Amino acid sequence: xxxxxxxxxxxxxxxxxxxxxxxxxxxxxxxxxxxxxxxxxxxxxxxxxxxxxxxxxxxxxxxxxxxxxxxxxxxxxxxxxxxxxxxxxxxxxxxxxxxxxxxxxxxxxxxxxxxxxxxxxxxxxxxxxxxxxxxxxxxxxxxxxxxxxxxxxxxxxxxxxxxxxxxxxxxxxxxxxxxxxxxxxxxxxxxxxxxxxx
Numbered sequence: 001x002x003x004x005x006x007x008x009x010x011x012x013x014x015x016x017x018x019x020x021x022x023x024x025x026x027x028x029x030x031x032x033x034x035x036x037x038x039x040x041x042x043x044x045x046x047x048x049x050x051x052x053x054x055x056x057x058x059x060x061x062x063x064x065x066x067x068x069x070x071x072x073x074x075x076x077x078x079x080x081x082x083x084x085x086x087x088x089x090x091x092x093x094x095x096x097x098x099x100x101x102x103x104x105x106x107x108x109x110x111x112x113x114x115x116x117x118x119x120x121x122x123x124x125x126x127x128x129x130x131x132x133x134x135x136x137x138x139x140x141x142x143x144x145x146x147x148x149x150x151x152x153x154x155x156x157x158x159x160x161x162x163x164x165x166x167x168x169x170x171x172x173x174x175x176x177x178x179x180x181x182x183x184x185x186x187x188x189x190x191x192x193x194x195x196x197x198x
Contacts, residue, residue: 033061042071050100073152076101077112084117112152118170119147119155126157126168133159133166 033041041061045052057068080095092110096103127144134142138161145157145168158177159166165177 033063038063038067038071039075042068043075046072046075051102051105053105072105073109073112076106076109077116077152080106080109080113081116081120084113085120108152112149115149115153115155119149122147122155122157122170129168130159133161138162 038061042057045057045060049056052072054065054069054072057063057072058065061068063071076096076099079099080092080101083095083098084090084092090098092113093103095113096106096110101109123144126147130139130144131142133139139159145159148156148158150156155170157168159168166174167177168174
């Protein structure tokens with residue numbers, strides 16, 4: 001494979017016609033809000049204005065647009081799921097309307113809210129499996145696994161077993177993964193049925 005030394009790449013970037021020589025975020029700058037504070041600060045903005053847009057969050061908190069969109073998506077989906085928990089007759093669209101969220105801003109959040117509800121319903125089962133594995137000595141912790149949403153409409157969970165992992169997906173069930181650190185790569189194909197656990 002052809003290799004370009006770093007010095008040649010930098011010379012090319014510096015001499016590109018019509019392009020700025022500096023690309024990306026300026027050195028030593030970042031989002032103005034630490035990630036662990038972002039949900040609470042975004043929640044305050046959403047409480048004050050249920051129709052707030054990602055652009056408004058970006059401006060108010062000085063974070064990247066994608067960061068603001070993700071924070072709003074997660075908050076709205078969680079709140080819609082909370083409302084549907086208290087009133088199971090509600091659909092995600094009805095929950096969004098009841099919370100004052102504009103339909104145009106919550107298409108992905110309505111999908112994720114359904115996945116959040118399914119994850120909550122699966123939590124006791126996942127806890128039971130983890131406890132059983134812990135009793136057998138196959139995992140060092142009895143704590144229930146954290147669920148993940150690699151796509152907004154999918155629920156997965158991970159149990160680490162001595163460097164390997166068991167991955168649960170709500171669609172096909174359990175499978176083994178030899179990569180305990182990152183066993184849920186986006187878009188990964190499922191292994192053949194013979195390698196799945198019952």
